[in-house]
Amino acid sequence: MTNNSRSPENQGNTSLYRAVWRWHFYAGLLILPFMILMAVTGAAYIYRDEIDDWYHADLKFVEASGNAVLPISSQIDAALLPVPGTPVKVLPPADPTRSTEIVIAADAGGRQAVYIDPYRGDVLGHMPDRTTLMWVVRRIHSLAEFGTIPNYVIEIASGWAILLVLTGTYLWWPRGDQKGGVVTLRDTPKRRRWWRDAHAVTGIFIGIFIIFMAATGMFWSVFWGKYANEFANGTPNGYPSGVRVDVPLSTIPMIEAFGETSWTNENIPLPQSVDGGIGQTANPGPIGIDRAMSIFNEMGLTPGYAISLPRGETGVYSASIYPDDLSLQRVIHLDQYSGRPLIDMGYDDYGPFGKIMEFGINVHLGQEFGIANQILLLVICALIIFMSVSAGVMWWKRRPVGALGVPPMPRDTRNLTVVTAILAIGGIIYPMVGASMIVIWLLDYLFVVRPQRKMRAARA
Template identity: 55%
Template sequence: MSNKTNDIYRTVWRWHFYAGLIVIPFLISLAVTGGLYLFKDEIGQWVNADIVRVEAQTSPTVSPQQQLSAALSAHSGEAFRYVPPASPVHAAEVDITTESGRQAVFVDPYSGDVTGTLPYRGSFMWVVRYLHSLNYFGETASLIIEIVAGWTILLVLTGLYLWWPRGRRGGVMSVRGKPGKRVFWRDLHAVTGVFVGGFILFLAITGMPWSTVWGSKVNELANGHNFGYPDGVRVNVPMSDARLAENAETAWSLEQAQLPTSADSTSPSIGLDRAVATFDSLGLAPGYAVSLPSGPDGVYTGSIYPDDLSRQRVVHLDQYSGEPLLDMRYADYGPLGRGLEWGINVHMGQQYGLANQLILALACAGIVLLCVSSGVMWWKRRPAGRMGVPPEPSDPRRLRGVLALLAIGGVIFPLVGASMIVMAVVDGLVRRRGMQRAPA
């Protein structure tokens, strides 16, 4: 290996080490919680089976309004969402704002009896989801996730460079040695990385839409100008300042979409029963949710985001006339919105059924193995009492080309770029300290 090639290799290895130092603890957490969340429906139905499941009956169900009234009788407050049973063995859900906070109340649709209550978005799988996104730890934590995603991309790309055979055969697609030897862990790390690296890149990139800085800007671009259709082309009704995401779980690219307003507040509201009947007649897929009008100008919103993207749909009804004000389907999204939603759906293990879940679950297990093997490999390699940072290039000018490539990524992901500048400063201090310690 020439001096130039050796210097480039050392530089890439050094930045691969820094990237791993930053992201490995987060990668393990993301892999474990993400692997669990892939099976959110199955786990949620099992953990809360006594609350969310009922025995199917041949008798007719009580009306949606009766189900809502039963929930309000058990928990006084203001209902803001109703979810009809997704199947004959599912309970209906009524979400209520009470003095003690929001509650999800489940009602047997056949008897109208309350089967149980959970904190709204407080079930076990919502806890897993919030741990995955670090939502429990505030806005700053969301910034950290964005930085981690960017460094993860760097980790994979530098890892691929380090793995590249360059005429070698051992440790490329096979593992040499035994667990007591460092070469075993080095090969295990390299081979595992080859198999899961593509999945890590995919998950990091498709997870970026949830990030604070980059994600919010792309959200504005994807959502743009209220669904991306100018007034008069698709709808010609007044729009409110309320956003779709405020009262309903919605597609990521539609979170900032404005809600239309109901036109005539002098007529009586159509009520929940007629709203549900209208949504059923319009053919919304089972499992849809109904967001209730938030005031005299509010609308009934039916929304469904099933595993099959083609069945995603949002319908707004005038609460007085019952007429659809807007009917938006996945096919109506712009190209950017469709692409982002596809990536998110696959990221969550929804788009391709059980195969999607199992493949990503294996990838998550591979990510944990990758992180563990890197830790063991580093521990066996590091000098006693030192961090074991990979050696610096003999000619520091070799860093410039690598840093230029890093700068490009930093422009695309600004938060990541800022963190890279900090790490470059830290690396400079580490190299200076090393030169001061070096014998004359």
């Protein structure tokens, strides 16, 4: 005869199990819809280059020609014909079949990305900057597409995902003479126990990946990511040592100039040009974009880099490249008058924290290990979706009719206090998560615990 009291479904008889289960339930209730959203959009974004190249092929590709590529200055002139304004960024083609992308701060307002045939100077088309299909998917992935407040929600969901894995691991942990539900499935999909086992077994195999993805995703978050970046780069642990040089710095961060940079470089201020300008007879005028690009090529910058053009008299020519190979990451700033390199930095210059974070983010984006990285992340995203669906099915089969189905309170409420205190450590590390934990705790007390106590008192 089987001792069902030792099966996972009946571990609710122990106060500690109930306490952990209760928080696991609330974590899932809070974030499962966001887990599905992040998994679906994340799976698509893994193949961002492939999808954008297919969807925007008419803008991104040209017929390779035996003719010489036109000077970038001529291509900028061509881009200004349909979109009058001020050129701010240039993305020269990475290979002979690619178009040139030129970003214009339009006189009519906003920024437009204009695509040019580099051999003929023809305008292939233009669209608002950073509105490609995959840019939209990326913004939906972080909820940035819907404003700042929803962006905070994703930060909270990422923190709760970590707590969800930790509490789920405790609930999965084999107890007594448990035979199934550890690495095997019991029953059939018609039964709740099959869904419980499928959920638990899947979770234990991919839990470490969920923690990794949630933790590395936090570095883009609007609250924690900002302060983590400031903390890291307040010491040589984050900013490349090449930034800490004796050159005048502006107040313009790199992310504002380029729109997208590595996490470590986001808030690095651009340097200022000092070798010429008004009143300087030695270098009366700027070197121009064609000469600047020639210098970047002579310095061995990997093709596919982007160039931010000088802003005002003290602006600089800045080129950056963030390829899949971390060792090829590089940023070069040139004085716009002399062409002198003011700062030249790469991955090897990063501090230890910066290197760790860049590696983690590169894996998060599916870049570090090529196709294998992409396939692994795609499988993980699919399993996250399955786990989320199985959690919903499991809850639906268990919940009482007309009730939310919150797991029962532990008989010894001190266990709930202990578990809450342990989880609060995560709330301290991620303050937005901590704030949401307080809200959940208050709602649980006001609308679940207190009414149940009143009901028991009335029955007594």
